[in-house]
Amino acid sequence: MSMEMSDTKSARPVTPVTIASVRGLKVHFQSKAGRVHAVDGVDFDVRDGETLGLVGETGCGKSVTGRAFLRLLPVPPGILAGGSVMFRPQTTCPDCQGDGCERCDDSGRRPAPCPKCRGQGCTTCDQTGIESLDLLTISDARMRDIRGDRIAMIFQDPSKALNPTLTIGEQLGEVFLQHRHADLLAAAGIAEDQPGWQASALRRLASQQDRGTDRLLVKLSGAMRRKHRAIRQALDERIAAALSETQIPNPQRVMQSFPHELSGGMRQRVMIAQALACDPDLIIADEPTTALDVTVQARILDLVRQLQTSRGSSVIYISHDLSVVRHICDRVAVMYAGRVVEIGDVEQLFTNPRHPYTQGLLAAVPTTRTPRGQLAAIPGSVPELIDPGPSCRFADRCAKAHGPCASHDPALQPVSAGHDVACFLEHPITTASRARA
Template identity: 40%
Template sequence: MTDTSMLGADGSAASTPRGPVLQVRDLRTRFELPGGGFNAVDGVSFDVEAGRTMCVVGESGCGKSMTSLSIMGLVPSPGKVISGEILLNGRNLAELRPSELRKIRGNEVSMVFQQPLSSLNPSYRVGTQIREVFALHRDLTRTAQNERIIAGLRDVGMPDPEARVKAFPHELSGGMAQRVMIAMALACEPDVLIADEPTTALDVTMQAQILDLIRELQRARGTAVVFITHDLGVVAEIADEVAVMYAGEIVETTGVEALFDNPMHPYTKGLIKSAPMLGAAEERLVAIPGTVPNLADIGPGCRFASRCAARIESGLTICESQHPELREVEPGHSVRCWLYDDSASVSDAVAGARK
């Protein structure tokens, strides 16, 4: 039986995935400020395969959006990528000159931003802004450009695309503006689409439509998607794999089903408990105590230690004195937590806290 998730736009079977399209390896992005510096992204690694969606999830300020900007080469000053690799089809984007990156952005890798109306230029019509993508990356006649623009808007479900190409951004609803951004991002059929909280500013109905749209376009084109979000409901809806970020680093990676069925890191468990669930017996949400640490003043231990219920209840001291590594504790499931370290030096100390 053919897996329908791998069917092409014409219904034919798509090619078998050829391994990771995007590989992020030990990525570090640093900001140097007059009062001191800090790593907004600190040792982040993950892979995304063709036709798969990696959701990067975490609360505001955890570094997930800065990770996406680092991949795109759009880190705002005074920040910069200081180490690591960003491999797109085997080529390290971190080593490319700005002029080389401009040839890749919008062509091989594209991004959809959180606020579509802020991302579109209010002075130019929709068609003109999409046309810029083709002018930069494709040698097409104006007639061919017009045909591709109309077809792209139609693909993303834009009503009356022939009329919308003449509209200015302020004449569009939030959902329509986001469809324009998605059409623009997919115009050159990139290998990787990065979506940075693209549904946050939309109502629930439009959120569902945009998620369905991204999923259908991905299924038809085999695009690898990096989806940035703080919403666990969105994660459950669209993710294949999940990377949970906290204070600039990844604390847990696994498949989406394992994340909800068997969350391991105390922070992940706290996120799930703090999310509203239909049919839940308790009316009050369970909040994670404390605040996110100041990245400019990170201690030597686990960055979640001061807020961690497992550490507080068990009295563990290693959590505050030594920084845990991200280690695979089950096939395909990695966690950055001392509770899952089986080395003799820590196994006795954490045995009680695991229960």
């Protein structure tokens, strides 16, 4: 697929290629009171290279949606109640080996070919020739390969993502040992197909010095010691490079530190370094700066944006903060009570919001009393998500609710190119929405 595009910007143009498609996603939670429909029929696409904002009031299902991509949900009480999350992994462009060429839009990457037909087109890939995986149904082993390698997550609270008992170097090293096995073996001059060099053996050899087992090291033969040093050096170089990329000063010292020895902002940078270490295709950032003070927040946001544009990765950015979303996102999906109610380009959505809920969100100016990280209030409260009935979920709070809103469930439909809204004011009731109700 070659596109004639004048590329004057340093950033790669956002192409309409979709890297992920969420369709009819439902995640419910079993509680004593009944089944909570936390995410209840969510649809959206993530385009290659874009930052998609996911906004909405607390409890509307943003985090659950983000976590579904990596199956990081507690099951039970969670139930994957339906839908799919299709993901198209990317691979180094075979034409330019990653340098950037016309065939890959200068990204250095192309969608991975369907493993069954090797790109020729078959029934498995719907004749597209492109590999497409349903993240909800692939094996656990495949998910482990993808997690941290092709899709990574950045959380609000780094202390939950970092292991307090390991040094920063040890935990970042683990990412490379897991996902860059072949690369490390090559650095140590060990042929990948040589028997006995499974991940566990490599890990043992790499970590020998870390555990302070100098006696053991003495027992290694000269050749093994050389291999150990080569692997250690390759690992340390990669760890230091990953830390430097997130502008961590003195990576050599930080590598030796434990998480508690670093400041909150520094821990957040380490978590970002860990998430980006393997150059993922998709980064899911769940309120990555809410816990930090404002100046640190701004710096971290700039950093994420900068790394995202230079690598051309796609980002799902979950946030309460509409001003940040407007600043860093290309498109925005507004969620309400487990559904996407409006999605569109960021300017379209901010200048011409069509759903009454989006209009309310934008009109509700935060006051000094609004706790940081929360949206200013819209009158009324989010409906009970236990066995919701067939109505628009916003109807009880909507000043414009009319006839069908109380008895029918509106579907997400286009109002203009690239701008979809689920509201009967925009789409008078149709057989399609009636069928869903």
